[in-house]
Amino acid sequence: MLNVHSRLQMHKGVSDPLDVVAAEISDEAIILCLDEFMVTDVADAMILNRLFRHLFSKGVILISTSNRAPDKLYEGGLQRDLFLPFIDTLKERCIVHPIGSATDYRRLGSAQQGFYFVGKHFSTLLKQKLQSLIGDEEPRPQTVEVVMGRKLQVPLGANGCAYFPFEDLCDRPLGAADYFGLFKKFHTLALDGIPKLGSSNRTAAYRFITLIDVMYENKARLLCTAEAAPIELFENIVTVAEAQKISPRSSRSQKSDDADLCVDNELGFAKDRTISRLTEINSREYLEDFEEKLQQQACKG
Structure with missing residues (x-):
């Protein structure tokens, strides 16, 4: 998201800068892998729905891991009602796979x-x-x-x-x-x-x-x-x-x-x-x- 906000700064004045940023991202990669997906920032929450609608419309495939199911993302966050359409978009365009494991592999090292x-x-x-x-x-x-x-x-x-x-x-x-x-x-x-x-x-x-x-x-x-x-x-x-x-x-x-x-x-x-x-x-x-x-x-x- 830091990358997205930085790109948005470069396209100030454009009628829909998020569309331009999404086009740039889709030109660079057709598969977007996001590890530890979470939303804690209101500025991110407010743009995610429009950003990912543009990305999905351009054929970008999302693969992501998260500690939170889509319905629990940004839970209790400021103006969360404005974020809810993104959850609907995510559930509409992605298949959610619950993956549970009692093993923490990072703790198995010496x-x-x-x-x-x-x-x-x-x-x-x-x-x-x-x-x-x-x-x-x-x-x-x-x-x-x-x-x-x-x-x-x-x-x-x-x-x-x-x-x-x-x-x-x-x-x-x-x-x-x-x-x-x-x-x-x-x-x-x-x-x-x-x-x-x-x-x-x-x-x-x-x-x-x-x-x-x-x-x-x-x-x-x-x-x-x-x-x-x-x-x-x-x-x-x-x-x-x-x-x-x-x-x-x-x-x-x-x-x-x-x-x-x-x-x-x-x-x-x-x-x-x-x-x-x-x-x-x-x-x-x-x-x-x-x-x-x-x-x-x-x-x-």
Whole structure:
């Protein structure tokens, strides 16, 4: 969707820019594969129906995976009534296949702690580990350019490695575009001070999930300090159904019992994916693959 919005910016003034963008996409690919399809942004929700109607009319075939059935997409989102026609379009033009599995294959690797350190007192060790990966080069503040002229300030970076306090990446108004820009320039991220996530830092939780998604897609390496192990980071985030299992009362009543319990379907469904990816990112297999690709790139360079 970042790609779509970027293209729309280039076609301002055209009577139907979405038709132009759909034509460009259909010229490039007749089969569109979208992994982890989800809708959380109102700007995306408002254009998806018209965009995909244009794409389908041009013969584009959609293959997608999602944690949500079509009827559950953008559930509880702003102006969802305007999004509902897209669900109808999706169900009309696509065949929905429910795929269930009790096996999380990302957790089957030889999981090790990797560079995931639990406890604030490991901040010094984190920086030492980062410096050992950087080598002799001195880390310094850097600037990364992202889409549409935006810039991301990197507190410390050198030799493909970047250091950020958690607050600088997840407590500021940043999004997927910023994270994609970051991993275009850096292959390793040291993230210091990941807190347990709940209602008190719900927005940061959304950004952290997006950050890990972008990192995983770019096959980057993570060094971090955190308040708890991956599964415990999200223990205060539950779906509505989970909240009702905790207590037969309303989720609002349950929420008042625990000030940091976050009842949020989108976060609740996304957290398992993030826990799984954090586990895989710290597995021996993932880190060995990373090192192999890094050496291959060095040989090509």
